Amino acid sequence: MQNPGTGTRTDGSLAISCEELTFSYPGSKVPALSKISFELRPGEYLGVVGPNGGGKSTLVRLLNGLLRPDSGRIRVSGHDPATEPFEVRRHLGVLFQNPENGLVAPFVEDDVAFGLENLGVPREEMRERVARTIRAVGLEGYERREPHTLSGGEKQRVALAGLLAVEPEILVLDEPTSMLDAAGRREVLERLEALRAEKTVLHVTHHLEELLDADRILVLNGGQLVADESPELLLSEPNLLRENRLILPVVPRLALALGLPANLRTPEELAEAILARAGSGTRAR
Amino acid sequence: MTTLGQFYPVASPVHDLDPRAKIVATAVLVAGLFLVDSTTGLLFVAAALVVLVIFSRIPVRRFLRLLRPVLFIVVLTVAFQVFFSREGATLFRWGFLEVHTGGLWLAFFLALRILLLVGVAGVLTATTAPVALADGIEDLLSPLKKVRFPAHEVAMMMTIALRFIPTLGEEAEKIKGAQAARGADFSEGGPLRRAHSFVPVLVPLTVGAFRRADELAEAMESRGYRGGEGRTRYRELRFRARDALALLVTVLILLIGVLL
């Protein structure tokens, strides 16, 4: 999997670095995150999975400064979200799970402009950037639509446009498709795929099939970082999957059960692999 | 905008006016109407209002519907003046109820004034999208920022409310349906019983609204929101010659009405 930017930066600066990150919600005895350490290099695509309550959403909120860690060190594009949250938010944009509650304005184009308004961008420039990002997510013509008339997929794309308008280098996706139907998921995932080449992405999700292209996947369970490995490795460790309540989608599950590699993701690929193996001399038709 | 009922989206010269001009004109008219003390003056303003409604391309029936809420008050006022005013010559008498000519004129005057007040406000809301109204109010209030009035925050609250009213409406419908599916009946019993039957709708709606507010606040902060400081505005209000003209005409009409 090629990700431009990985390894090509000579100054060695990281997009995100976390060291011994620890956080407990007030009133809770058990830490939501416990000594989490990981790095995200520019251009990388990092997946984050794990059971609910395992710390994924907490991590997202620590990264963009909505929460402050109890101990440990975070740097996002060189800035500390706890002390410079607004600086961090120029560089890191978050797409949240609920498509409804991320949209603040009565019209699509106004919502896309929201982040730019907050940055004090002059009006002329705003208009141009808003128009550009609305095009980028395939919503030309939707400018004066009201949010409640949109489908889930369309709402998430509006939210995505709003993020992109600010031009952050890092995109954090917090289960962006979990409340969408199949069509909505497809819409959003298509746009996200197109963005992976130019952005650094941290993608929290329950759907392992969305992470098959990831460079690495972090597994968070009970606040602990249980694994940090490539998708291929993760998918072929059934114990790891089971312990963390991770369920493979149908195609990789069939593949593994047939002794084929787990990185087959579409029915077409699986069928081809089966035919290829059958063709290599087991049974003639 | 779809749900606020009063706004009638159509293209008209009145719709095109800057909302600030319309708000100020409405305020001036509403205050000024109390300075008009002759029926002729009121009739003149009424004629001007009719012309305004025609220019706004609002269907007559729609406009009359805007006046419906005050019908009760108007009828009450008329009845009171007609039967209890003792001005002018007596027309007839029935028990302790007396009808005098003065009463009839006064009734007409007061009723007309009430209808004009509501009519003027009605034209404002029918020709100005809620979002435009919010923008206009924000702009007009912004000088108050100097005396620490939270004009920006008020405007933000208005636009967020406008954004979420349809959503909350749909949510309420959904919750009603869910509770009905569990046997709730919102139409049985007297008013007290009926009010109580709405608890299973109001509680989740309210809790849900708070949760929504939390998530929205997180989203807003994540997008760099930190109040009105240093913020630019995407939507533009442009005050043009025609808006100044409209204001001028309004003041003129009022002046004539007062003088008549």
Next chain:
Amino acid sequence: MRLELRDVHHTYAPGTPFEVEALRGVSLAVGPGEVLGLVGGTGSGKSTLVRHMNLLLVPTIGEVLVDGVDAMTLKKSELRRRVGLVFQFPEAALFAPTVEEDVAFAPRRLGLDEGEVEERVRGSLRMLGAEELAARSPFALSGGEKRRVAIAGVLAMGPEILVLDEPTAGLDPATREELVALIRNLRDAGVSVVLVSHDLDEVAEVADRVCVLRDGTVHASGTPAEVFYGDPEMAPATVRVASLLKASTPEIGIPVRFDETLAALKAVRGG
């Protein structure tokens, strides 16, 4: 109990500029002890259709029949007891101070005595694996827990048919599997289930029959094999894999569920 929708049409806001014909002649039936999978995209009319099953919406044309009797002639409360409808994201309607009280809402509305109500509450919480949540506040639960409580609240009415509109939406895969298992258990216990879902893999695992809705009409209906193999583009992954292999290995048959498909693939592999 057999629930039938016969040539149901539904038009929203008839005679206004917002008029929309959401259902244009839908006929389907749910028999006793079966799981009917109802699939279709946004705009297919799924949500509208589902609200006709307990007469929250009334057909503009057409009939809803319960055991052959016009549902409009039945008492609404009776109909809604027998056909339990669980909306999408049902946890938005949780309102009581404790889980028990919330789940008790429906049985109490039915006029059952407290003893019976308590039994129903315990029983349905147990079926949903949520017994230990009984004394907690519904607002303090996790998403998956709330979902279970909401479904228990409808199950406590003792319906003969349970209509579930996207019951696994927004849940993590492990919880989703648990809910699918629950659907199977319900069916085995004699409760029919109408499963409205956009997740074809999920429907494939548990449906006895499938009905595909498109543009307000029934596009296809029959056994899962009939429907899915009839249109392999719009089919669960299992069916698509098997369809792709059919040309070279016709003996693969028409498996739909995961276990059947795995077995068929293993057999074909020459194992």
